[in-house]
Amino acid sequence: MRALKTMALAAGLIAASMAPSAADEWTPERPINIIVGFAAGGGTDATARLIASAAQEFFPVPLVVVNRPGASGTLAAELVANSEPNGLTLLVGGGSESTSVPNHLKTNYSLDQLRGVMRVNREHMxxxxxxxxxxxxxxxxxxxxxxxxxxxxxxxxxxxxxxxxxxxxxxxxxxxxxxxxxxxxxxxxxxxxxxxxxxxxxxxxxxxxxxxxxxxxxxxxxTSDRAEQLPDTASLQELGYDVNIENMKGLVVSADTPDEIVAYLEANFAKAMESETFAVLAKRANITPGYLDGQGFEQAMQKMSGSIKDALAN
Amino acid sequence: MDTFLQVLAAQMQPSVLLTMALCVVVGMIIGAIPGLTVSIAVALAVPIAIFMPREYAFVMLASLYAAGVYGGSVSAILLKAPGTPASAATAIDGYAMSQQGLSRKALNISLLASTFGSMFSIVLLVTFAPLLANFALKFGPVEMAGLLLFTYTIVGAVSGDSMVKGLFSAALGIALATVGSDPMLGVPRFTYGNTSLLDGLTYIPLLVGLFAIAEVLKHASERFPSWSKKVSLSTADKDRNRLTRQDYRTIAMPMVRGSLIGSFVGLMPGIGSTISAFLAYADAKRAAGASGRFGEGDIRAVAAAESSNNATGGATFIPTLALGIPGDAVTAIILGAMVMLGVQPGPLLFVTNPDVVYTIYIVLFMSTVMMVIIGLVATRALVWVLAIPNLYLMPVVALTCVAGSFVVRNNVLDIVVMLAAGILAFIFGRLRIPVAPLLISFIVTPPFEEAVRQSLAYSRGSMMVFLTNWFSVAAIVVSIAVVVLVALSQRRRTVPA
Missing domain, CATH: 3.40.190.10 (Periplasmic binding protein-like II)
Structure with a gap:
């Protein structure tokens, strides 16, 4: 009787411990590609490699940085926006290719086709x-x-x-x-x-x-708010001009990616942002962290894109 | 001075010297592989470098840069497959020399001229950097438009026997250069909705196709004839390959002029070492006059082109270090790496981080010295590449070209561009149409269009902007004069009285 109880308890415990991974949690089974729209050696590439090295310990599969430079980053954005929504193809986005270029020119993708995973940093202009x-x-x-x-x-x-x-x-x-x-x-x-x-x-x-x-x-x-390196320089906002444009960098996936996959990516990349490795690397690379969750990042991009669209409609 | 001596002492450590030697070798090898350029070598080194101590990191990046351009010339001379675009001008006469069994000589001249050009520009960098950088700033879009207009006159020097064929080739180059985004409006031109074409036909695959693939096709169409007839490695040949005192005298002036041209071009943003090498080639050809055998293996051609492209490399560091404005893609990567190593580039770099500036000076200098030592040893061995039967060598070259072209952007379109360029150049070869004019106008047209349209943007559409600027007027006058002179000399040649 007692043995049976123990066994039942053990079974229950096993079931409980397995539940999150088996029932609602998606896990990647193949390497995750982080696509960079610019050549190796540049700023966006550095951000990508930084996230990949800090986040690797939280993922069971390799995180691979892939450079697909071309057409001011829009080539890579087009690739990711139209990629299979399986959570294995991420883009380092949030800059020109996401908020600016699609408002000026006809691109083979739109910002609506991208879904935010997290914002990593923001660079003042x-x-x-x-x-x-x-x-x-x-x-x-x-x-x-x-x-x-x-x-x-x-x-x-x-x-x-x-x-x-x-x-x-x-x-x-x-x-x-x-x-x-x-x-x-x-x-x-x-x-x-x-x-x-x-x-x-x-x-x-x-x-x-x-x-x-x-x-x-x-x-x-x-062109956004005050920057740490220039504490005495006012923003255009403070001077009475409603301008809020800055160069953001973060991770995005195809908009059709299922919620559970995005939730998994969000949770694990967020862990990386809080890690010791990230803190050390970001300080060294002089990156201003500006974490936002997926939704927050998406809203920030939409808002910026909207103001650019309005300015162009003029 | 104290800082300088400290930096120098730090550089003399065996581990630093070993790092440098390794990077010089790696730089030469990557430079020699068609499609893999110096910028790829440096870009790939950045993720490694930023985790290294500062002195090693800068040693690594700067020595890779210094050695890469020379490496490109080795494959240009031996295989007519320029390893880097900067070696395209070297390929013309260097390969011709190789065909005559003078590859050792060509390689040695190339090494000598490369070293001279590098040293020349390093001296300029160390002594006059701030002065020259500020002079270069005076060159705005209007002046650049004038300068680039003049570079079109190189077409005359590389057209060979028939100016009509040369001009046809150049015109095709201009047409191909219009593919891609409009520089002012960003609107796509001739891309047919393909995003991969927005940056235009990529220039490294195009170059690899025009030279290396065309050569492979040519050999294939001749059923891979053996080179052993043309290239003898016998002892009797050693004497022919030796550089005589007369040779040194012949190449001295082309090297000095090439270095001057190369350094000047290096100061200007957006022209680059490919054009500087062709400018020096054209200059040496004009200077040689009737005595020249340009296009058929003239040692002055190799000397001028090689001193010029290497001088451009060193001179590119002038705006980079003095102003914090990168002179080309490679120095942009090096500046990016500086930021990641905690050094803020900018005009005050000399004040805030003199150690970094001195490190770069010393590394550029010492890696050039190492390049000579390693180059001299390697030349003896490298010539043996030609002993490999063509049937085996050429497929390897072709494979390297495909891989090299792909790796630049990880884009399949670039392989298509490379193959198409190869077939085009093969047909050109059969029709005896030179490919160099196509390459030159293809490279010069985009910055020329950009400069002209930038000028017109701030002159609000008035062409007068080009006629009220003395430099632009001078460039227009000189360009017209060169065209007229070439036309007259052609006339004399084709219509014998």
Whole structure:
């Protein structure tokens, strides 16, 4: 009798312990691919490798970082948006390819086809002008642009990218008109600014601080909220322009992915964000963590995309 | 100075030197494989480097960069399969020399010129970096448009016997360059809805196809003739392959001019070492005048192209270190790695982290020295590649090309581009149409279009912007002058009085 009781208890315990994995929890059986829309060695690639190394211990299968560079990240976004919704193909998204480009151009995917897993980090964007340009505040820019519509020019990292969009939203909010000069990436745009060929561009806070300390640029404002590296620089919001654009990075999957799979990915990647490994690696790589859960990340992307869409409708 | 000596002492540790030697070897090998370029080597090293102590990390990245371009020339000379795009200009005369049994000589000239070009640009970097970087900033879109217009005149130098065929090839290159996103509006052109084509026809697979695959096809169509007739490894050949005092004198000027051209191009963003090598080639050809045998294995061609592409590599570090603005894809990756190692690049790098700057100076210098030592040893062995029967060698080359083209973007489309380019170049070869003009106009057209349209954007559509800028006017005048002179000389040649 007693033996039977023990056995029943044991069986119950086994059943209880097996329940979550057998009944409602999905587990991956094949390697998970984390697709990066940019070449190895860049910032997005670094973020991907960072998450993969921090999260590996929480997954029973390998996490593989795959670079599919091309078309400003939209090639990879298209691939993931249209991939089989089995939770094995993730995209490092949240930047230009998610919030900006689909509003400007016809792409073979839309933001609605992507579902958030989590946001990893957010990178502030800072508007800068040349040091001796006489443009020292946002008010200077607005005043000059109103006096001579189209006379001021801004350099972007490419048409349809998030730098281009940030300026478009700023133009709309301030009611001004400026000339867009796209470059192949942010670096040549900065060179053109320092050479006095364009009037303003956007940098990361760290780069903006470095160029300001060297006396090369005036730091005007951030396009979202205040950045840690530039505590004295106000945001456009604070200055009265409703602009909230920044470069986010996080993980997304195809929108058709079942809830249980997304729940599994969310839970395990969230563990990675709290891990010691992530803290050490993020500090080293100078990444500003900005964790949001899947839904929160999705809402943040939709909101940003919406404001860009409105600015373009103008 | 104290910092400098500390850094120098740190670099002299056996473990650091060993890391450097290893990276030079790896850089040369990756450089030599068609399709695998220096930027891939450096990009793949970044995830390893960021977990290493700083001094090792920078040693690794900078020495891979320094050695890669030379490696590309080895396969360009021996197999007409430029390992990196920068070696395309070297392939023309270098391979011709190889065919005449002078591969040892070509490799040695290439090594000598590479070293000279590297050293030249490193000296510029160490002595004048801030000055030159600020000079380069003066070059905005209008000046760039002028400069790039002039680079089209290289077509004249690489067209061979028939200018009509050369111009046809160049025109096709321009047409192919229009595929992809519009640089100003981002609107797709000739992509037929294929996202993979938005960046245009990818340039490394195209290059690999134009040179290496076309050569493989040519050999296949001739049923893989043995090279042993053309390439003898006998002792009698050693004398022919020796560099004479006369040779040194002949290549001295092309090397100096090539290094100057290469360094200048390296300062400018977005032109790159492929074009700088062709610019130096064209310059050396013009300077040689009637005495030149360019296209048929002239040692000056190899010397000019090689000194120029290596000088560009070193000069690219000038804007990178002095301003924090990367000069090309590789230096962009190196700057990214700096951030991950806790060093903020920017104009104040010399003040905040002089140790990093000195490390890069010393590594560039020492890895060049190592490149010479390893190169001299390797040349003796590498020539034996040609002893492998073509029937076995060529399929290996073809396989490497396929793998190399794919690996750039993990994209199957790139293999298609490579094969199509190979078939096109094979047909060109049969019709005696040169492929170099196609390659040049294909590379120059996108930045030229971008610069012209950027200029027009801020001039609000007025063409006058090109005529009110002295540099642009000068470039237009010189370009027209070169075209007229070439046309006149052609006329004299084709219509004998």
């Amino acid at each position: 800072v508007i800068v002008t040349k040091a001796d340009s006489g443009l020292e505040t946002a008010a200077d820019i607005v005043e000059k642009a109103k006096a001579d519509p189209g006379g001021l020019s801004y350099g972007s990292s490419g048409p349809g990218g998030i730098l281009h969009s940030a300026f478009l939203v700023f133009e709309k909010e301030a009611g001004i008109e400026m000339t867009h000069v796209p470059f192949k990436g942010g670096a040549p745009a900065l060179a053109a600014l320092l050479g006095g060929h364009i009037d303003m561009t956007i940098l990361t806070p760290a780069d903006a601080a470095a160029q300001r300390d060297a006396g090369n640029v005036n730091v005007i404002a951030t």
